[in-house]
Amino acid sequence: MDAHKLKLDFPILQNQPLIYLDTAASSLTPQCVIDTMNEYYTEYPVNVHRGVYQISYKATEKYTQARQTIADFINATFEETVFTRGASSALNLIATSYGLSHVQKDDEIIVSELEHHSHILPWQQVAKKTGAKLIYVPLNKEGRITVENFKRVLTDRTKVVALTYISNVMGYETPLQEIIPLAHQKGAIVSVDAAQAAPHKTIDVKKLNCDFLAFSGHKMFGPTGIGVLYGKQKLLDSIEPIEYGGDMNDNVELFDAVWKDTPYKFETGTPPIAEAIGLAEAVRYLQKLKPEAILAHEQKLKELAVKALLKLDGVTVYNPTSETGIINFNLDDVHPHDAVSFFDEDHIAMRAGHHCAQLIIKWLKVPATLRASFYAYNTEEDVKTFTDAVKKARDFFTSVGF
Amino acid sequence: MHQLENLYRQIIMDHYKNPRHKGLTDDKNYFTHHIKNPSCGDDITIQTRIENQTIKDVRHDGSGCSICCSSASVLASLMIGKDIDHAEKLTLNYLSMIMNRPFDEDLDLDDAMAYQGVKQFPARIKCATIAWKAFENTIKEWSESHE
Numbered sequence A: 001m002d003a004h005k006l007k008l009d010f011p012i013l014q015n016q017p018l019i020y021l022d023t024a025a026s027s028l029t030p031q032c033v034i035d036t037m038n039e040y041y042t043e044y045p046v047n048v049h050r051g052v053y054q055i056s057y058k059a060t061e062k063y064t065q066a067r068q069t070i071a072d073f074i075n076a077t078f079e080e081t082v083f084t085r086g087a088s089s090a091l092n093l094i095a096t097s098y099g100l101s102h103v104q105k106d107d108e109i110i111v112s113e114l115e116h117h118s119h120i121l122p123w124q125q126v127a128k129k130t131g132a133k134l135i136y137v138p139l140n141k142e143g144r145i146t147v148e149n150f151k152r153v154l155t156d157r158t159k160v161v162a163l164t165y166i167s168n169v170m171g172y173e174t175p176l177q178e179i180i181p182l183a184h185q186k187g188a189i190v191s192v193d194a195a196q197a198a199p200h201k202t203i204d205v206k207k208l209n210c211d212f213l214a215f216s217g218h219k220m221f222g223p224t225g226i227g228v229l230y231g232k233q234k235l236l237d238s239i240e241p242i243e244y245g246g247d248m249n250d251n252v253e254l255f256d257a258v259w260k261d262t263p264y265k266f267e268t269g270t271p272p273i274a275e276a277i278g279l280a281e282a283v284r285y286l287q288k289l290k291p292e293a294i295l296a297h298e299q300k301l302k303e304l305a306v307k308a309l310l311k312l313d314g315v316t317v318y319n320p321t322s323e324t325g326i327i328n329f330n331l332d333d334v335h336p337h338d339a340v341s342f343f344d345e346d347h348i349a350m351r352a353g354h355h356c357a358q359l360i361i362k363w364l365k366v367p368a369t370l371r372a373s374f375y376a377y378n379t380e381e382d383v384k385t386f387t388d389a390v391k392k393a394r395d396f397f398t399s400v401g402f
Numbered sequence B: 001m002h003q004l005e006n007l008y009r010q011i012i013m014d015h016y017k018n019p020r021h022k023g024l025t026d027d028k029n030y031f032t033h034h035i036k037n038p039s040c041g042d043d044i045t046i047q048t049r050i051e052n053q054t055i056k057d058v059r060h061d062g063s064g065c066s067i068c069c070s071s072a073s074v075l076a077s078l079m080i081g082k083d084i085d086h087a088e089k090l091t092l093n094y095l096s097m098i099m100n101r102p103f104d105e106d107l108d109l110d111d112a113m114a115y116q117g118v119k120q121f122p123a124r125i126k127c128a129t130i131a132w133k134a135f136e137n138t139i140k141e142w143s144e145s146h147e
């Protein structure tokens, strides 16, 4: 993979200095995705499933094909692939619909401190409303979820296992391939937050055998405002929608109504049409680059960077062994918000704060952290600029008295 | 040269490293206002005692970056002893200055002038205003109870 050549696909990287190290928040958008969405708005900007005129037919066809492309991407069927506003909405749908109707008092829901707020808060609500217990997998010394520790909390009362595939703060991959069969042996279902996995891992929901899985378009070259909920067909058939209105029903009577089959019963209202078509284009772009090649590339960059950072005094890296392109670190005694302004002046964009994952920040016992995340379009020069800037920043803050 | 060097000048660093009037009180005669910025974790509490239209004391505590924490110390130092109407004017003037709106340069903001450079870092405006907004809320609460 030639990252220098790849940069040319991204309009935001032309004609301005920008070292973009915040892909874990949102990836940059390639021209082909922008063009595909523009094409919708210029050539057939109309609703789907409604009109019988030509351009509406075209819109419906493109939208339908988009769903199939995305279903194929994760080895799911068309019916198992539900469009949502993003990973957050998808994860909320799982907890609200499946969770509230299947979890009872004293049941156990296994979660972890590595979860993004969008995967912990919905289950925290389910626990509060049903009287079920939230059980946290103890993290190991590095902050990882291990199979051993998972076994320790798995019981006959476990009804739901809700875990992240890859942590957005530590970049660790959860050993789901081993955890999922163990959960199934106890009759629990497994909900997977794949928001950080989809951008650089080939996801095969059949092989993984997860029950639900969610991801967002904007972290994998796609647009904002769209995400995907995957659910096993029989589960999606058996649960209720959480939003009601146009498009999701078959027959409406005065005092009752009948829903369409999945995926439509979960998708009321005019869908994000341009976004769905844009996401399908993003999937094609990602597949052309090959997720494994992207992961290998970003990992190489991350290792280069970590090696340089570990040589510096006054810099703490919290996840030196992570297997993805995420570095979570701090300048010692410098609040990340002070630090991030320094990097911003060097046109280095990265994240400071708790990354919507306060539990792991508390686990680390720090007020907040800096996060740099590498992706396909980052180069070794970016790494050098970044690590040089960290050194300069550390020297600067020391010089002014931090 | 980094713009940041202009910003992190002695005054700010001094109040960051040696904060004045820090630490909260249980005294019920103080107004307490707390502001948290959940996206970055800045979290500041300002306590104020007002008697006879005069700011008698200001206390602060919390956690956050250098700009956020130091500005609470600067605020407290500036406000103690001021008449409430004047304190309100100073507060509005400071907030205008930080948000790059017209402000009265003749009004003496003392050490708080050091924060003028924050407007060059739009992402940090929130850091520099949290403590002052909490103080502004205090004045509002006082005014409402003295109408």
Ligand SMILES: Cc1ncc(COP(=O)(O)O)c(C=O)c1O
Pocket (backbone or CB within 6 Å): A024, A025, A085, A086, A087, A088, A089, A116, A118, A119, A164, A166, A167, A168, A193, A195, A196, A216, A218, A227, A356
């Ligand atoms: C691991 C993880 N889960 C869930 C989300 C939520 O995604 P979104 O904000 O697109 O709904 C994110 C992104 O912020 C994430 O990193």
